Amino acid sequence: MKNKDRFLKVYANLPLNLRNEVVLVVPETGPVTWNVAFLEINNETKLGELIIEKLIELKII
Amino acid sequence: MSENSNDNEIRNLVMTRLETLPSDAVVSLGSNGEFTKDQIIESVRRGDENGKKMIEIEMAFLQGLKDGILYEATSFSN
Amino acid sequence: MVFYMKQHLLVTRPEYDYTTRYISAWAKKYLKLAEQKGYAIIDLNRERANRKEFESVVKKKKPALIILNGHGNNNEVAGENGETLVDVDTNAEILADKITYALSCQSAKKLGVKVGSYPDTTYIGYKEDFAFLRLEKYGRKPIEDTLASFFLEPSNSVVVSLLKGHSAGDSHSRGQREFSKNIQKLLTSKIKSDDSSALRFLIWDLKHLTLCGDKNKALA
Numbered sequence: 001m002k003n004k005d006r007f008l009k010v011y012a013n014l015p016l017n018l019r020n021e022v023v024l025v026v027p028e029t030g031p032v033t034w035n036v037a038f039l040e041i042n043n044e045t046k047l048g049e050l051i052i053e054k055l056i057e058l059k060i061i
Numbered sequence: 062m063s064e065n066s067n068d069n070e071i072r073n074l075v076m077t078r079l080e081t082l083p084s085d086a087v088v089s090l091g092s093n094g095e096f097t098k099d100q101i102i103e104s105v106r107r108g109d110e111n112g113k114k115m116i117e118i119e120m121a122f123l124q125g126l127k128d129g130i131l132y133e134a135t136s137f138s139n
Numbered sequence: 140m141v142f143y144m145k146q147h148l149l150v151t152r153p154e155y156d157y158t159t160r161y162i163s164a165w166a167k168k169y170l171k172l173a174e175q176k177g178y179a180i181i182d183l184n185r186e187r188a189n190r191k192e193f194e195s196v197v198k199k200k201k202p203a204l205i206i207l208n209g210h211g212n213n214n215e216v217a218g219e220n221g222e223t224l225v226d227v228d229t230n231a232e233i234l235a236d237k238i239t240y241a242l243s244c245q246s247a248k249k250l251g252v253k254v255g256s257y258p259d260t261t262y263i264g265y266k267e268d269f270a271f272l273r274l275e276k277y278g279r280k281p282i283e284d285t286l287a288s289f290f291l292e293p294s295n296s297v298v299v300s301l302l303k304g305h306s307a308g309d310s311h312s313r314g315q316r317e318f319s320k321n322i323q324k325l326l327t328s329k330i331k332s333d334d335s336s337a338l339r340f341l342i343w344d345l346k347h348l349t350l351c352g353d354k355n356k357a358l359a
């Protein structure tokens with residue numbers, strides 16, 4: 001998956017208690033935490049792809 | 062992504078994140094004044110001056126994570 | 140016979156909204172230390188935090204350390220009811236050859252830069268708004284507010300360090316370290332999430348804590 005490494009690099013460096021925080025609000029899906037984002041991205045789902053795209057646009061990764 | 066849609070996404074993100082503020086917290090933004098949790102979320106929703114400041118603070122935090130701001134910060138304490 | 144001249148410390152403590160009341164209450168902590176260390180304290184509290192009295196006292200007593208608590212912007216720091224005490228265009232030179240610590244929004248951006256340009260002068264302050272969280276239930280007892288303490292203890296540590304004779308540079312670093320310690324506390328898994336909401340504001344304040352001018356200057 002494209003740019004998966006960009007997400008993983010940031011995620012891996014996050015303190016544990018920040019991983020439960022909302023990092024994105026996806027239209028029609030709702031709030032997504034870092035942990036949920038990791039699950040989707042790590043499993044290379046369509047939602048994971050969308051999350052990566054949005055996080056890059058928002059300059060969060 | 063259009064600028065407006067980007068702004069909306071940022072606004073929604075910040076509003077959602079601010080929901081985790083303690084219910085009895087008051088945010089002091091200096092000369093801009095003081096805001097309860099509901100007031101600051103409303104300011105972000107409206108996009109007024111204080112809302113924009115809050116967005117700036119929140120996005121600086123989120124965007125700084127990839128640059129290691131937390132560890133930069135903790136390096137001062139060593 | 141040797142006469143010992145007490146050094147003067149001037150502090151402004153307006154109290155007309157919750158923010159200024161909080162900062163004023165927390166300032167009493169370092170004022171206690173200043174007294175123990177033998178400083179002559181000029182405490183411009185509430186209505187005394189006005190421009191006329193401020194200028195008069197600075198000229199007469201020539202305090203070595205000035206602590207400005209109050210609202211502000213790029214160009215100025217205010218006293219009671221928002222009255223301008225010092226601003227970049229009219230009386231910035233009043234802070235020359237002193238150490239100033241300003242717990243005031245944005246003043247290090249322009250006012251601080253101007254003040255720091257004078258010889259033998261230091262200005263420590265914030266380039267952006269000083270943001271903090273407090274809990275409503277402690278409105279009448281600010282000192283007991285543990286959430287606010289995450290912000291105001293590091294701010295106070297700058298003054299404490301100066302009072303102990305450390306240089307402005309070391310005191311600025313001390314402030315940074317204390318903010319960082321609190322940030323680190325909030326990053327561990329044992330903290331409650333209510334307190335961790337302070338993180339975004341602590342990072343902001345740490346980022347904007349700034350020293351302008353002579354970093355080697357210290358109180359005698």
